[in-house]
Amino acid sequence: MKEFKIIQLPPYPRGFHLITPILLDSLPPLPDSGLMYFFIQHTSAALTINENADPSVRRDLEKYIDNIVPEDFPGLEHTLEGPDDMPAHVKASFFGSSVSIPIIGGRPALGTWQGIFLCEFRNRAPGRKVVCGLL
Amino acid sequence: MKEFKIIQLPPYPRGFHLITPILLDSLPPLPDSGLMYFFIQHTSAALTINENADPSVRRDLEKYIDNIVPEDFPGLEHTLEGPDDMPAHVKASFFGSSVSIPIIGGRPALGTWQGIFLCEFRNRAPGRKVVCGLL
């Protein structure tokens, strides 16, 4: 039995944001066993699973990824929407558009330190839409 | 009810290619709710979801990724099949071997700008095999 709904997140600033509670709250009651599934409907933002405790991890992730996919890369063609646009597309594919988390005993089988991040790669983006559901 | 079939894509040149219609056409009629799933059976090519409109995104993705994973990296051992081979393996793991897309109301719940890319990382590759199905 699959059932999906689309939620709209509030707008977030550029960076990595822990949104585990928002996503979990969007789901119907968890079955004993199954899979939670989340899919972001955008190509300049992403979802990923990373450390849920120390916020410095989220800030350092941003420093690394901005260095790996720099805005001042020479020879780009897709620049009409600003210098943050094309790097955002590259980053979106590196981090990916969906995450899934198994359910065991009616609870998310996340590791102790795992949470779900919204990866916002644009300087100014509206609230992103995420498809949330159970498999 | 899961059902998968393997399709063989035509050969594509190195680069990123929008193959959404080919993949969707490979599926049986969509259920009201469910998940479309695609898995590439190769380790030097990948699948990803990115922008379906402006082809300059696909060309710029190629420029970025060739810079991030360069062919002239010193000290490589896996070079027998040519300078594009080992970088292709790295890129394949960065982009990933599978993508999934939720189905809502009998239609793919893709965002307006989302499409599925074949990421071809070899200079000369035969047509790639993709497992296509519904979950």
Place this chain on the structure above:
Amino acid sequence: MKEFKIIQLPPYPRGFHLITPILLDSLPPLPDSGLMYFFIQHTSAALTINENADPSVRRDLEKYIDNIVPEDFPGLEHTLEGPDDMPAHVKASFFGSSVSIPIIGGRPALGTWQGIFLCEFRNRAPGRKVVCGLL
């Protein structure tokens, strides 16, 4: 019918390790059609699918990723657990926390050269926990 169990891998040294047999052995008998699913419960290690034959691919992957996500990156804040910690978080999100493999005719529909890698990004890590199951 979903059923997951958590297995604990033995400790592995930093690097990429082919663990396909361990993961397949953890599953119940495969159905005729379905999906194998594996999820790592950590944020400084990952799972990916890559070439199962030549071990030089695994060594070269390590060289590339250590160069793309260097330990001596200036300005990091999350350094308390050692210089390999923050880079491990970045790499974990690049490679991803889960992999899935379709099942066709009761067998894993892997390509000839595909296997599952444990990506161990810490210098000294205990055995990692992986959720294994069928969808």
